[in-house]
Amino acid sequence: MVSPITRRRAICIMAAAAGLPLLDLGGRAEAAVAALTWTGRALGAPATLILNLESQAAAARLIDRVVAEVSRLERVFSLYQSDSVLSELNRTGAIAAPPSDLVNLLEASHDFWVATGGAFDPTVQPLWTLYAEHFSASDADPAGPPEAAKRRALSRVGMDKLKFNRDRVVFSQPGMGLTLNGIAQGYITDRIVGLLKDAGIANSLVSMGETRAIGAQHDGRPWRVGLATREDAGTPDSVLNLVNRAVATSSPDGFQFGGSGRFGHILDPLSGATPRLYRRVSVVAPTATAADAFSTAFSLMGSSAVRIACEHHSELTVDMISTSGAHERCGRA
16 A cells, blocks of 8 residues: 655755755854854755854844745645645636736746747646546556556646736636645745845855855865765765756656656656656756746757757756766766
8 A cells, every 4th residue: 555645755855955065064164154044944845044244133133034035935835734825716716906926936937938949848746636536546557647647737738828917826727726836945945045135244145945055165265065976975966056046847757646756756757657867966056946947848858959959048057967877968068
């Protein structure tokens, strides 16, 4: 029997599997400015904030503002809070006067949907529901959901079926659903970066599910971020130097439906399948929103298609490990 699957559990496991181990954080910072590290959660994922401020009291007040902003955004994007804006949309199929953050993120999602040829698509929620319900059954077929059921779910997937503007968000047909888990953590990270910059912060590392650096460390060294398929790996397989850039990682090992290892959580909105092309895909981009969305989409695209995308988006760096163990990198050096 398969234990019931919840998206909260999936998000926590995804965050652990796609985690970015942090290296040398403040360990050799100038003695005059101690690093203050806050840890918490954002959309169910581990969150970290590292600040270098002479006043610990000022740092604590700033962290209070960060926590309040994360809480506000969770009330918009959370799938688990029954009174969130996203939960209401999925329940009713329409909302009036949507929050500007939701519209902003839907606009960005549409841009990434176009840029990736439909590989990034937050309307994939009906497919998630199909797989979750299938593998939650005590007599679940290990081969996965029936093709007919998959086709029915796919008929309700597509950004072109989502209608939105500043006044209203509407599903164009019954049974649709929206998940922003492939982009909202990046968006929240970027919002917190904006808040910190407005407060005059010039050196910080922000991770609200995805990671973005503000400047370098206080002593001028770049932030060092380790990449690994699993956060509990003994050592990272790659280490990035990060200054004023963001990084996000996707891995099919983050969560799997059933016990066979065949069905990962990264669902193809075009075919309904759960391909395993890579052990992990990490994307470095100017913003965490872009890194988050592209890492999700590239996990569903062959390496040649990813390289073509890198040529069209020169601001990206992609670091990926195939299922065979081959390590590839493309994009900005």
